[in-house]
Amino acid sequence: MAQKRKDRNKEEMRMKKKARERGGKRVGRAREGGVQKWRGKKNEAKKVKRLKEGGRQERGKRRENGPGVATVKVEPEDCDFVIAKRGKKRERGSEPGEGLESLSLAVKKRKKVREEEETGGDEGQRAKKKKEGSKKKPKEEKAEQPVWEEEKYEDGIKWKFLEHKGPYFPPEYQPLPDNVKFYYNGEAVKLSPSAEEVATFFAKMLEHEYTTKDIFRKNFFKDWRKEMTLEERMIITDLNKCDFGELFRMHKDRVIKEANQKIVEDFGYCTLDHHRERIGNFKIEPPGLFRGRGDHPKQGMLKKRIQPEDVIINCSKDSHIPEPPAGHKWKEVRHDNTVTWLASWTENVQGSFKYVMLNANSKLKGEKDWEKYEVARRLKGCVEQIRAQYKQDLKSKQMHIRQRAVALYFIDKLALRAGNEKEEGETADTVGCCSLRVEHITLHPELDGDRNVVEFDFLGKDCIRYYNKVPVTSRVFKNLKLFMNNKDGGDDLFDCLNTAMLNKYLTSLMPGLTAKVFRTYNASITLQDQLKELSNMSDNQAEKLLSYNRANRAVAILCNHQRAPPKTFEQSMANLQAKIDSRKEQLSLAKTELKQAKKEAKGSSDAKLQACKNMEVPLEKIYNKTQRDKFAWAIDMTEPDFFF
DNA sequence: CGACTGACTTAGCACCTTAGGC
């Protein structure tokens, strides 16, 4: 055993070296040491490290929001599902894509003209429909705008004309006034501008827990020193001797009210195929310290200021090319209409790409979104078949098929994410279905009266803990036992499977089907079923809204949507407690309720219901403006009796 | 065929704004 470990350690060192040689560029993609094969060998090196680090307990505590601590998010905007939006127009029972174009033109002035009939253009559009007809629907926001030309572009073409002003750059750093000083070891030290700027990044975060973490401090200090002059580096050798107090206070006092409206007006819109569209994130991300989620190995590193020389502009050849800021040049100007971004740059911490793209309420994004739900709706048509197949596959003689079947079972039943592999050491250690390790599940032949219970405990996306005990079929249970046989905790549960294989298989079952479609599908169907179950036509608005919120909660639980309790949580709880205490008995009842409500979900608006749920509930009660804009396509297209 | 890249979606957190209680 010891020898085995030793060998593995050696292997690990080799891999690490290799990774370093590659230049540590992209994150979370590459498998370490390209030669590894699936069977049994997957990520060997990776595991060793984990084993050394200690088991699941250690990792599991990363995020404090385990069950009972975190709150389940109950948010209607949940991106994974949409259902039952009231509005106009949708042909029931139509195949995906069918009859959709007819709606696309109908939209303008939707808010005012609810009851009006769709406008014409049907046939023409329909005729032009794309091959399989999996596409097209639209929507548009500004009533004054001309109607979209329903031109179908050939495959992959996203636009014909694109013009914009380029991204907005954050203001240059303003050096500290003379009366604000940084102190080292009790003495004022005047820093060079670049060192000073980075110091302010740290100072700004002083109130945040991040700055107390070792990795964060270490990464920050290392990167900070790179920005220092030689002289400064000689003096400043210990972060603990640094006093950022004055910088911190200055930051607190400063009221930064940029003329935001003007900036949005100037940079916030583009022209895409002759329509003015809102850009989602037109501001270049300002420099600062990287805040990864969870135990991120790169937390605290300096996120450098992006210069125009780093930025690639994408627009039409015949458009007015955006001007770079005075004295600067763009890295490149290209005219690629197969992509939707307007500008991009490479971020220095992870080496990943950043894009400036359109707002969610834009035609381009809306269409994509629409398609997503259409795929999920198509899945509805064949999901039973797929289930039957994977139940069969649980008995397959081929290991990779069995593993695929079990993985699919989890993805379907528990709405787990696919679980791509990530590069060790580059990001926090999180997993999804395919990347589950043996240490993430515990098998209980019997637990709390249930048989064949699988206990999941792992950190998923954003280091949100997934903890669940689920009874599974005995066949799945047996398979899991088999997969875990002769493996260490750090070994992959599905050693013969990865997301590429899984998705390839799924796509062969149904075009467009991938693992994440199951999340969309299950979220949507859950919401619908819950609504049906919880609400009655005779309910008043308040009751219906309550049902809606409860149905949403069910979805949030399914999808493991959680958020940490707000920082002010404890304080506000204490306040409430004090009040309540002072008011004796009857109030003690209210107290419990309040507490309960608070704990359960930050998002629940139960308390001030006035109105209610899907049918006959004003949309405004359920979706805020942003959501309504984003889902405008659904609103425009959905009849009162729409169902998923 | 797998590694790697690029594009795009998903999602939590921080902060700002608004609503509501006192």
Added chain:
DNA sequence: GCCTAAGGTGCTAAGTCAGTCG
């Protein structure tokens, strides 16, 4: 009117997945 909590928005990290390349 002030204060607090809820609600809404912006930001950007962290995923998914398809396409390309050696």
